[in-house]
Amino acid sequence: MVSGLHPRRLNEALAAMADPGVIALAGGTDLMVGETETERRFLYLHNVREMRGLRETPDHLVVGAATTFTEVLESPLAPPLLKEAVSGVASPAVRNAGTVGGNVANGSPKADSALVLMVVDAVLLIASARGERLLPVADFYLGGKKVDLASDELIVEIRLPKSRLAPHYYCKVGGRRALAISRLSFAGLFRQERGRIRHLAAAFGAVTDVIFRDRCLESMLVGLEIPEAKKLRQDFLAAYGAALVPTSGRVSKEYRRSVALNLLGDFLTVFGV
Amino acid sequence: MTYSPPPIVPAGMTPPAEPLMTPPAAPPAASPGPPAPLEFVLNGESAVYAGRGDARLLDVLRDVFRLTSVKCGCREGECGACAVIFNDRLVNSCLVPAGMVALGSVTTLEGFRETERFAVLDRAYARFSAVQCGFCIPGMVLASEALLRRNPRPSPAEIREGLSGNLCRCTGYNAIVEAVTLASKEGEGLW
Known part of the structure; x- marks a missing residue:
């Protein structure tokens, strides 16, 4: 079928997915970069309510x-x-x-x-x-x-x-502002109540082969008051420095590791640690 | 690097010389099931396509429908030269499979240039000499149209953002930003 499959409801889409020859396509911006000799049968998801x-x-x-x-x-x-x-x-x-x-x-x-x-x-x-x-x-x-x-x-x-969902810190480092794949990206969450850190999360993109998070390291600062956390700041950054082992990529490992740690440090600074 | 386009025009079928809104039925497909031609609206008229469903819309528009304003720059969504408007949104036609546009509406520069809004953009681009080699311009003009539809009075920063997916190696962009600024003023009420 030239047009492919255009389900409007989820149950129709799931029934179609039972055929292993069918390829689900939502926006196509990744799947269409490659070309294939044989025709691919797409299941279009953009109309599935x-x-x-x-x-x-x-x-x-x-x-x-x-x-x-x-x-x-x-x-x-x-x-x-x-x-x-x-x-x-x-x-x-x-x-x-x-x-x-x-x-x-x-x-x-x-x-x-x-x-x-x-x-x-x-x-x-x-x-x-x-x-x-x-x-x-x-x-x-x-x-x-x-x-x-x-x-x-x-x-x-x-x-x-x-x-x-908040309060947050976010930074993407790319070669330019538009049309740039991340060289490195960082997102952090930081919530405090009455001067005590209640929640801290730090995620790093493009460093390792999956997005990097280490809940154990995050917990180093959770539960502490800000002045206590400040004292641990250097230890915290050093622990991340040891844990972040970048995979090989288009941009050098050393660059990505130092930028990752700089952003983590800036994240702490922004929230007063 | 050599590039082999997918066989959009079936073997033995001569590409038409004139724009062909309704190509003849394709020969029987080798794969199971009869080929169901794909219907969509192309530049305001109904169109039928019966080639590979996973072909890039870019190739179908150029090679089957002979709409050569749609330029092929990179085939990976990085340059914007193949941008068209699909269901009221700017998209890179290199990343849209033909099958996706079934029952939808596609506008290329060939369709857009019949509008009053195009005339305003045309004058503004000319006024600032915003066109040099011209290769990026069909995509650039459609990106300008898509921007102005949603934001009739964009700031220069918003224009740069709106056109950020369209690369131009000639102009350095400033003339284009000025042209879109002028078009938004001259086209008061059109967008």
């Missing part, structure tokens, strides 16, 4: 997997951290097509929106005709671009816990 748009539940912001980056930017529901990261994706034409779910499914540690999902502890709703499951996004990445997604499964939506 259950996978589109943003909505709120009491505890979560829910982003449909086939929601484009532009739709995130235009949504009053999207938190500033997500908007900031998404606004740095490629260019308007790519943001009009590319989707949050595709950014995750692609498995790249450079994916700009996936960095945000990692730092806020987002959970993926994954479904197939066999059933559905919830998976923390951190567990989705198996390393080396491998992801925990069976050939008949689709990421349906991404749930971001509202309690984790």
Whole structure:
């Protein structure tokens, strides 16, 4: 069929995914970069109602997997951290097509929106005709671009816990402002109550082969008052310096490691540590 | 680097000399099932395509429909030369599979240039000599249109952001930014 498959409802899409010859396509901005000798049969997800748009539940912001980056930017529901990261994706034409779910499914540690999902502890709703499951996004990445997604499964939506969305720090380092793949990216969350650190999360993109987070290191400062945390600042940075072992990439390991630590230091400074 | 386009025009079928909005039915496909031609709206008219569904819209527009304003620069979404408007949004047609536009609407510069808004942009680009070699210009003009549709009075920074996916090696961009600024003033009420 020339036009491919154009389901409008999730159950139709999942039924079609049972055929191993079918390739799910949300925005196409990654899949279409390569060309193949034999024709690929695409299942187009852009009209699947259950996978589109943003909505709120009491505890979560829910982003449909086939929601484009532009739709995130235009949504009053999207938190500033997500908007900031998404606004740095490629260019308007790519943001009009590319989707949050595709950014995750692609498995790249450079994916700009996936960095945000990692730092806020987002959970993926994954479904197939066999059933559905919830998976923390951190567990989705198996390393080396491998992801925990069976050939008949689709990421349906991404749930971001509202309690984790702010206050935030974000920085992407690219070769230029637009159309740049991250050389390194960093997102941090920092929440304090009455001078005591209640929550701290730090995620690094494009350093290791999956987005890097270390909850054990994060917990070094949690529960401390700011002056105590300040005393531990150098130890904290040194611990990250030992833990961050960059993979080989287009940009040198030394550069990426020092930028990562500089951003981590700046993150602490911004929040008074 | 040599480039071999996917076989969009089936073997034995001579490409038409004139713009062809309704190509003849394709020969029977080798794959199972009869080929179901794809229907969409192209520059305001109904169009039918019966080639590979995973072909790049860029190649289909150029090689089947002979809409050569759509330029091929990079085939990976980095240059914007192939930008078209699909369902009211600017997209890089190199990254859009033909099958995706089924029942949708695609506008290339060939369609857009019939509009009053194009005339305003045309005059403004000419006024600032914002066109040199011209290769990026169809995409640049459609990106300008897409920007002005959503933001009729953009600031220079917003224009740079709106056109940030369209590379130009000739002008250094300043003339283009001035042209879009002028168009937004002269085209008062059109966007």
